[in-house]
Amino acid sequence: MKAKILIVDDEEKFANSLAERLSIRDYDAATSVNGQDAIEKVSYCNFDVVMLDLVMPGMDGLKVLREIKKIKPLTEVIMLTALPNVEIGVEAMKRGAMDYILKPCEIEELISMIDRGYARKNEQKERIRATEVSGR
């Protein structure tokens, strides 16, 4: 099985094109064009990995990241940004983002990150399950 992904970017055409490319590769990819909508989608749908744009109107990427981590702590978040800003990247990692990638990006690099995030989420789930079983 492949990861279920949510792409959050106010550049709708970017999000749609990326989703299309991931779908071709058999990933289940949905899109969202603002932070509020993304949080709603994350709350009722189990995404494994969220690709999240840093700079968006309304709620910015860092605020959305914080909310996602509150609702679904195991969901892995990869930050997307058009311009390199090490400070914001570090801040995002501190707040629980798995990694960040610059736009435009190479699809292979992105897929490798997504797969890593999916594997990490599954490992975490397994660890929690194992702890629960051993605690019984």
Next chain:
Amino acid sequence: MKLTHNTVNETGLQLFARICISISHETKNSLAIMKENAGLVEDIYLMADKGVPLDTKRIRTIATRIVEQIERADSIIDTLNKFAHSMDEIKQRIDICNLLALVASLSERLFSLRGVTLTVKTDVKPVKVTTNPFVLQNLVWLCLNFAMGVTGEAKIVTISAETWENGGLIRFTGLKELSGIPAGRFPTEKEKALMEVLSAELTTDIKYEELLLILPDENKVCYENEVLK
């Protein structure tokens, strides 16, 4: 006077930097869309190599998307180019309406990020003045930044220009929360320094919820000789 010059230079550099950040960010976004769509064409051809019938309609749609983004990037670069040319000559004969349209275009992304709509009233006759366009862009930019914070829930700012006595007048309307601004908060030293260079006046009209920037024609570009020589 030296303080004024330093403030004007500093404010100009800040504007230049912010515009560069905004323009490069938007261009990168446009390039990212082009790259994803070019990648999609590649994906479709790879699928065709594996026997999946080539979907020509899909390819045409992708080509249209790429052309749209090329036009978008082209327009962004045109705006940057016009902005850079505003420094060609310190004193220029300009149409304030065109200058407002340019500043609005440069500020579009900043406004959008703050959820505010900026409208430029273009159904007016040209309003010509001789002034320092770069400093005026700076001042309009700072006024817009202030205006963005006082729109209230409507979140709409409208700018327009008209002829006024011996010069021009720029109106920033839709400032619903103007009455709540404590005296002395605006204009700040930055705006005051730019006003001095342009010999401009800035007044607020709480009743009509607007900010008025009055510009003389044939102004004295007082820092031309002292700062830029």
